[in-house]
Amino acid sequence: MKRVLIVDDSPIIHNLLRKVLERNEFEVCGDAKNGKEGVEMYKDLKPDIVFMDITMPVMEGLDAVKLIKEYDPDAKVIMLSAMGDEELKEEAKGLGVDVFLKKPFDDYKIVSAISKVV
């Protein structure tokens, strides 16, 4: 079973993603509330996939991706954002983000994104 780390400052999104992932047979191994926590939990938990929000307090998603990729260049990161602009997408791609997923999302979008990275 693939292990997933969720990094998002919204408890609602955590809850929602967890439900989608669990009913599609993925294990949520960690919930981080900001990028800094996400980087620390990545190092501790070594998840197969990271779902990363962009706008978060303490440390933003793109900064966290940079640190995760420096630590583990093979890290699989799916970026989740309500903002779908091309500039952000390009920046994320440049940092090594594997899939840039626009919110809102449903089961199909989440599972398709995961199948692209694993």
Add this chain to the structure above:
Amino acid sequence: MNEQELAYHRAFTVAVSEVMGTMTGFEMEEDEAFFTPDEESFDPKETQPCEISGAMVLLGKKNCMATVTMTRTTASMLVSYMTGIPYYELKNGDLFDGVAEMMNLMAGRAKALLSDSEYHFDISPPFTIVGENHYIVHKKQAKLIQKRFVSNELSFILKVFNV
């Protein structure tokens, strides 16, 4: 309706439909008969009661505020459908975060739709305003959008106005 109002009107109407349809399964339709009180005639009795508002600042050529306002009952139903948590198990924090997240998703989608236009904007993190029978009142000239969306017994008001 000027060009900016028209652009925002189109983008936010699509955003509400997509976000609510995908995240909650509700088809929220615009209430064409919604009366929009203006500054001069504003009377709280003429507006629907509201208890929770999600809000965001839209930073662009002209800065705006976007708000989505609803009753606790509507928030409970929408957040319950979003998360799969029964409405009677939702805590205050779930409702406040859920309404803020709805605003975040709508504004984010509208931002993406307007990203190539002259009315593109950046968005602030969302926040929530809570209190029984609160009103969000702005200058009449500042109004860009004021719409009521309904689905059966559920409804909310979406506003975007210059600040």
